[in-house]
Amino acid sequence: MTRNEQHFVENAVGKWADIRAAKNELAQRFIHGPRSEALKRGTVSMLTSARAGTSAINPGPIGNVVGVGIGEKTSDGSPTGALAVKLLVRMKYPQAQLDTKDILPKEINGIPTDVEEVGTFRRFPATSAKRKPSGMPNPRTKIRPAQPGCSIGFQDPNNQFVMAGTFGAVVKDKNGTYVLSNNHVLADENKLAAGAPIFQPGLLDGGNIATDQIATLTRFVTLETQQPNTVDCAIAKVTNGNIVSNDVLYIGAPQGTTDAGLDMSVHKFGRTTSYTVGTVTSVDTDVTVQYDIGNISFTGQIIIVGTGRKSFSAAGDSGSLILQRGTNKAVALLFAGSKSHTIANHISDVLKALGVTLA
Amino acid sequence: MASEAELREVKRRHSAELLKLPGVCGVGVAKGKGGGLVLMLHLATDDAAITEKLPREIEGYPVETVQSGPFKKLPKEAANR
Numbered sequence: 001m002t003r004n005e006q007h008f009v010e011n012a013v014g015k016w017a018d019i020r021a022a023k024n025e026l027a028q029r030f031i032h033g034p035r036s037e038a039l040k041r042g043t044v045s046m047l048t049s050a051r052a053g054t055s056a057i058n059p060g061p062i063g064n065v066v067g068v069g070i071g072e073k074t075s076d077g078s079p080t081g082a083l084a085v086k087l088l089v090r091m092k093y094p095q096a097q098l099d100t101k102d103i104l105p106k107e108i109n110g111i112p113t114d115v116e117e118v119g120t121f122r123r124f125p126a127t128s129a130k131r132k133p134s135g136m137p138n139p140r141t142k143i144r145p146a147q148p149g150c151s152i153g154f155q156d157p158n159n160q161f162v163m164a165g166t167f168g169a170v171v172k173d174k175n176g177t178y179v180l181s182n183n184h185v186l187a188d189e190n191k192l193a194a195g196a197p198i199f200q201p202g203l204l205d206g207g208n209i210a211t212d213q214i215a216t217l218t219r220f221v222t223l224e225t226q227q228p229n230t231v232d233c234a235i236a237k238v239t240n241g242n243i244v245s246n247d248v249l250y251i252g253a254p255q256g257t258t259d260a261g262l263d264m265s266v267h268k269f270g271r272t273t274s275y276t277v278g279t280v281t282s283v284d285t286d287v288t289v290q291y292d293i294g295n296i297s298f299t300g301q302i303i304i305v306g307t308g309r310k311s312f313s314a315a316g317d318s319g320s321l322i323l324q325r326g327t328n329k330a331v332a333l334l335f336a337g338s339k340s341h342t343i344a345n346h347i348s349d350v351l352k353a354l355g356v357t358l359a
Numbered sequence: 360m361a362s363e364a365e366l367r368e369v370k371r372r373h374s375a376e377l378l379k380l381p382g383v384c385g386v387g388v389a390k391g392k393g394g395g396l397v398l399m400l401h402l403a404t405d406d407a408a409i410t411e412k413l414p415r416e417i418e419g420y421p422v423e424t425v426q427s428g429p430f431k432k433l434p435k436e437a438a439n440r
Contacts (some may be wrong), residue, residue, distance in 0.1 A: 156439070186430050204437055228375075232432070262363075262390065272435060282399065284367050285387025286374040289430045297378060303387060316435030327370040334433070341385075341401065341427040 015083065019070055020110040023085045027068040027131040030061050030087070059102050064089045071115040084114040091265060091325065092117040098300070110274065137249045139271045140205040145242060146214050148321055149249030149269030152181060153202025154188055154217070155209060164202025166271040166319040168333055169254060170246045171235060171356040178235035178356060179215045179244065180320030182335045187220040189293050194218060198236040202271070204316075214243050221353045228299045231353050232335040232347045246359055248321060250275050250330060253357055257347050257357070258329040259283070262304045267326040268334060270317030276324065278304040278312035278342065287343055289336045300349075302332045304342040312342040321347070330358060360395045361420050363388060369420050370398055382409040384428035397421040403428035 066276045067088030087104055092115060104115055137143070139150040146152070152167045163186030171178050179198060183189060186198055195216040199207035220234030238244050246253040249269045260266070264280040282303040288295050304322065306312035313320065313334055322332040322344050332344035351357060366388040374386040377400065385401025398417060402410060402424050414422050 127375065153434070159439050161436050162439050163434050165434040182432075182434075185434055202435075204435055223361060282387040282389040284370065285385050285389070285399070285401070286370065286378060287385040287387075287430055288378055288431060289384075291432050299374070301387075302384075303389065313433060315431075315433050318433035336430050336432050338430055339426050341430070342423075 003185075003272065010211060018109065019083055019085065019111050022108040023068055023070050026085055026087065026105075026108055026113070028359040030065040031068055036211065043137060059091075059098050061102060061104060064091060065104070066342060070195055071114065074111055074116075076135045082112065084112045087113055088197070089115055089117055121292065136274050139166070139249055139274060140201055142207075142212060143249075144203055145245040146179075146200040147245045147247055147249050148307070149251070149271075149274075151201035151205040151207070151271040151316070152179065152198055152214070152319070153187065153207070154192055154196055154198060155203060156188070157192075162203040164204040164207075164316055166317055166334070167200065167244075168319045169248070169330065170244050170359040171351065171354070172359045173356045175237075177238050177241055177244070177359060178218060179238060180233065180235055180321075180333070180350070180354075182232045182333070183220040183223055183234045184291065184335070185319045186217055186236050189291055190220065190222050191359070192217055193355070205271075214239060223293065223296055225294045228286070228297045230298060230300055230349050232298075232334070233333060233345065233350045233354060235354055235356060241357070248323070251323060253328070254321060254323055254330040255328045256330070258324060258327070258331060259348065260322075260324075260331040260346065264331070265307075266304060266322050266331060267325050268320040268322045270313060270320035270334065272314045272316030273311065276310065276312050277307045279307060280331075281305055283346075285343075287336070289343065298343070298345075300346065302344045302346060304344060305330075305340065306342075311339055313337050314339075361397075363396055366396050366398060367417055373398075373417055380413065382406065383413070384430050391421060391423045395421070397423045400424045401430075403426040403430075404438060 059154045069086045071086040073082045073084035143150045148167050148169050152163045153164045171180045197213045198215040199212045200214045201207045215236035215238045218237045260283045267277045285303050286299045320334040330347045332349045334344045336343040375384045383406040384403040387399050389399040391397035
């Protein structure tokens with residue numbers, strides 16, 4: 001037994017009743033209390049009280065605390081050996097962003113608390129062909145109706161390579177309904193002509209040319225090599241209105257749009273990294289990005305870094321729609337990045353340049 | 360402390376020239392180490408010979424750097440079998 005473990009056990013034996021009492025007090029306050037009765041929908045187990053919910057996230061403890069339990073306190077990501085009352089929240093907020101009344105207690109009756117972000121608890125359907133054991137859908141499979149977040153792509157006319165990117169959103173204008181993604185995902189960097197077929201899944205992911213077409217390329221915003229760009233986007237008209245759904249995989253349908261802001265918490269579902277969460281670190285950055293047709297510059301881009309040292313995106317996520325957490329308002333279209341940083345167009349620039357709206 | 364609007368204007372005036380500097384792949388307005396807004400230079404290299412020459416301030420506004428690039432478009436491609 002290590003020193004840390006021994007300390008943990010002694011601590012646990014001596015204080016177990018006190019910790020249980022402290023946990024029950026906070027569970028009563030945040031989970032079972034009269035003010036939260038309307039929100040409560042979960043089950044109560046012996047050690048952890050949890051609540052499932054679907055309403056928008058706000059920083060008040062009644063909506064944000066989704067579980068109260070007992071566990072080891074961590075500090076800066078490392079276990080401390082001390083037991084604490086764990087407060088499981090949908091979203092952790094910087095203390096500076098919170099009203100004083102919304103700040104969670106640091107301790108309760110002398111027992112320390114530990115706040116951990118767990119997202120929104122959801123029920124996991126008992127059986128569903130589309131879901132992996134983790135509860136996440138697999139975006140690289142054939143999905144009908146096709147949903148934003150899944151693999152899509154074009155066919156190289158010379159059949160030299162196969163590729164895949166991400167279906168970002170369903171958009172519309174007076175002439176029809178379209179799949180939205182990047183120019184480089186639907187039009188191969190200005191190379192393809194209107195009418196080119198778009199497949200789901202992309203051919204890299206086993207899409208079948210004979211059976212898996214969902215749309216045809218309609219138009220793109222030309223990527224310019226000699227002057228700055230603001231967007232990398234294109235639309236492809238669906239082969240029929242029932243072949244796509246507005247619901248982004250795992251996340252759900254976008255609820256309109258809003259402007260990205262510094263420190264905004266965002267999420268996306270993409271073909272390669274699936275569901276990821278990140279923070280906006282800039283809404284006005286000019287970048288140089290490597291393309292097949294050369295280095296291309298973009299002005300006024302959004303920069304996002306992943307939460308918890310995880311990358312927000314990787315190759316294959318191009319075209320993903322990025323939404324504000326909590327509201328699910330669309331803010332950006334992902335198109336480029338590095339291991340550490342993701343770059344995205346403002347969604348308002350994308351929709352305006354293409355003359356479309358979210359469906 | 361500089362406002363976001365001020366820094367965006369400074370960025371607009373200088374980004375084209377800054378993006379031409381070797382190793383610089385991004386120029387933006389972001390929070391710096393101290394929490395205030397700065398001009399953030401995204402770097403595609405950690406070569407000190409290059410990074411040492413970068414400006415520490417522009418028009419009196421603070422400049423910071425972050426290793427982040429090079430930036431690439433993000434489709435997944437593979438040779439056809």
